[in-house]
Amino acid sequence: MKPNADGTHSTAYLYKRLLHYFKPYWFRAILAVLLTIPIGALDGAVALALKPYVDAMQVEKSAASVSYVPLVIVGFTFLQGLLNYTSIYMNGWLGYRIMCDLQYELFKKLQTRDVRFFDNTATGTIIQAYFQDPQSINTNILNNTKSMLTRLFSSLGLMTVLIATSWKLSIIAISILLLVLFPSTQIRKVIKHIARATAAATGNVLSFYTETVGGIRVVYGYNLCEFREKKFEEYQRNLFQMAIKGTQAQGWLTPSMHIIASVGIALIIWQGSIMVVSKEITTGGFVSFIAAMLMLYNPIKNLGSSILTAQMSLLAAGRIFTLLDQMPTIVDKPDAKVLEDIRQGITFENVRFSYRSDKPVLQDITLHFPKGKTTALVGASGSGKTTIANLIPRFYDVLAGAIRIDDTDIRDLTQESLRKNIAIVAQDNFLFDGTIRENLLMGNPKATDDQLHEALEKAYLTDFIESLPEGLDTRIGERGVMMSGGQRQRMAIARAILKDAPIVILDEATSALDSQSEAIVQKAMDALMVERTVLVIAHRLSTIRNADRIIVLEEGQVAEQGTHEELLAAEGRYANLYQTQFRQTPSLEVASVGTLNQSLAPAL
Template sequence: MKKTIGKFLDGLIFSNSLYVNYKRMWPFIKPYWFRACLGVALAVPVGALDSVVALFLKPYTDDVLVGKNATFAAYIPLMIISFVLVQSILNYTVKYMTTWVGNKITLDVRKKLFAKLLSMDTAYFDGHDSGHVMMRYNSDADTACNGLINNLRLVISKVFSSLSLVCVLFYNSWQLTVIAVGAVLVAFVPIYIVRRKMEELVRGTVQVGSVAMKAYNEAFNGNRTIAAYNLQKDERSMFDNLMERVFNLNMGIVKHTGWLSPLMHFIISLGLAFVIWQSSSLIVKGVITSGNFTSFVAALLLLYTPLKTVGDDYVDIKKALLAIDRIFEIFAIQPRITEPADAHTLRGVKKEIKFENVSFSYKEGVPVLKNINLTVPVGSTLALVGNSGGGKSTVVNLLPRFYDVQQGCVRFDGQDVRGLTLSSLRDQIAVVFQDNFLFSGTIRENILIGRKGASEADLQAAVKNAHLEDFIASLDKGLDTELGERGLTLSGGQRQRVAIARAFIRNAPVVVLDEATSALDNKSEAIVQKALDNLMKNRTVFVIAHRLSTVINADKIVVLNGGEIVEQGTHEELLKLENGAYRALYNAQFKKA
């Protein structure tokens, strides 16, 4: 029965039925089902009591206005006031309960969406911008959940209001009711006509909304670049064009729905006119009384009033239903990087790390790595050098499984990384990036991200080894100094050393240094390099560097060009190769023949 009703509503108004969406949302509603059901149940009398005033107008007209019954005249206003007071109290209770449930469901959906966001692999973030993430993971939850509960409350209330009012209509005159209900059914035809176009327009507004959010993020994060290159006019022009698209889409919605309410009002008015015309004949013939007519018209006006604005309500309902669709599209996404049910726990790295016939591409048909074979003994340092775009960062990104290989495998002590638990694999690796992300919070909190629960002695050792002692001592609050968003109050060298301290406290056996000093000036690089030298002691290290002076002492240097290993060996061995790629890079940097 429920499915039949859902399919009927689907075909009449919606592109995806209310039944299906409420069924999908049930796991979120279930913890609060009692309040939700109570709120919905109370919406029944709230709607049904709409007919009380119209119902009492019949005896009031017949017995008071026509029959001159003064005693009865005193009771009817009191009864109407009592019923309306009860309805008002119930209406407040329903609104409070449904709002409470709606906000609770919104919180739970947002929590699950955020957990889903954290489970996404790196490739997902490569393909989606910040505006998309904010719109899909934050705004949609509020639109869907509050819209879900509020629309359910309104639908239940209006349905039972309509049913009770239709009963009043039938009670007074079945002949007039046929005319009135017929006008209502005709009034719903325009909604069916525009429903497909409305879905397209609402989806368009959501997409443009995500682009607008991205523009705000870029204006905030790129404010220095915008100022330095005098890009204000260009950015403003871009945003103005975007707002014009928003305007056009919104006007498109008005264009396709703005006429619904006036048209429905006109159709309903025609129905009312026919009712009045027909009622005159019925009153003259004595089929209905004056009280029947007054009560009927009052019930009819109460029934028609909410229908006049159904076009506006339809847009809100459509947005809520589409938001639910988008939320469950996200829930249905399966991250590419997963671990098998029988995944093993990696407990340290004791022998070696191997790349066996590894090939990889970000886009199908565009290889980034081709048949890479490398063996890195524990405790050794491997340096990756070569031209930009050669695949150096991709190699190290495969270690913690930011991406998975298409061919071959990466092994830690003979174990394929795809058969290990992600947490145990990543616990063995500390990464220092070129541009390290610092979170809002204190310096202490940012360092302890490396290992929760580390002792104060470990923290101080990490600070010392990262050469942060003097800097920390110069701050009034020391390690408890607030960094602000992304740590932009620190210099590049200071941010790098905080990141190195984070890597130190992690105490992982494998360290990845991805261009860790390339963005620093000479003075900052010298300090950071000392910190890195401390970090590299007694660990297996992967170093990516453009500055060859930082990799001269590596146990093995691998030259990657075009995704292939073209040379490998020690610094001295590679310099001896005539017309060698490494030798050419070295000579270019140090201006030697």
């Protein structure tokens, strides 16, 4: 079903979609619904029990003949409370189970989203949509549904009492009831708009929190606390304004309902008094009628807050189903092949790509990365180096041209098999909050202890691990904050060694390190690169002089390519860049990578 013009769905559609999640738990769901019938109906029984009691008091001037009535009322109330507890438990169980199901389904969906989605979406917005919205379904929609059904059956029972007691008074009571409900139908659109604005403001606040946590070192380092506090105050002010608008909307609704209901009660008391005097109704019947009417009106008068809460929940449900219905742009073809091995290498054929339509990044790039060879990419920032690295594992799809492994377009391969054959070591490698062992096994969950130790040796991490009291079971903190930059890089290299992929992408893996750490990491990378097809993106040219081929990029195009010696002899862009770097760091000019490694070997 297509959404409305404003991107929302109808209430009926949302509830229909939600019913799908109740099906696995249909017995509990039906029991929870059935329990609302006696809970609601007992309100009418309590009101009806007052009639014989008051009539007996009026006629006999004694309660002896109906002394059981108070006990009956207490019994009804006790039974209602017991049923209500059971209903609350059932709804709580269903609510949390369905919330977990929705969160799990959304998490699976999140992991199918394109990298571009994460580039363009704030973290707080993702947390709200994929984690908090299912909570809203649990705490609001299900509770409101329970309350709504209970009130429905209560209203039916109470209206039965009203009609059975006096049809004349019932006409007045029901007419007033319709007038009480009228304002709520008029305010729904206003509340819907406020609810959407409140959700957006909440997302901004969540994004600001997550951004602050992730960038706290920058905040401290640049003394940004006061600036960030003012910015946060702006977001809070906007959220406060939306909350106040919601309060105003529901604020006038509740008093208006109270006023209309009060007028109705006054009319019924006036008319009922006349009917009691004329003996059209007994005193007990009148008292029973008034009790039933008050019990009927009371929950309705508080509809304002319920409508706002329900609207917020329905909007959350709409956002959830919109997310679940979205399809990723990068998907496997129905007949996608599994990449078994690489025979020739990787080829870019007239590839064009851009992140934004008005700014091309790669322009008709044609390149070849031979199997078993190391190819280096150099160039200024924005020249397209990292983009090429991101296109090979299909983090993005090309706009034109093709990327082939051997003779097969990577779009004809399954994403899983393609990425299984690629290991990536970046400048800022992500390590998960957990132990060293857990992070390493992400490269190969089935790795043996011998394979783990071999990877640690090749990554020059053995001494570091042995120095830790808990060894491989040491927790490294979120993003590996308990480790140095060089140690994190070597962890990423060890993880890549365990993966044992035939294609290795090194994206400026040493650019953020000092010279000594760089030399150690370079030795670890040398172990990783053996007999593999390697793509190296380098800022420091000292790390790529031994590459089989060096490609110089400029504004998304190939400017030069050749070996280190060929490019120096050509005295072009690479030679200029090389001379510029080594004039700034002359000590590196006379030291090849191998020399650096030999000089630092005792320290390793």
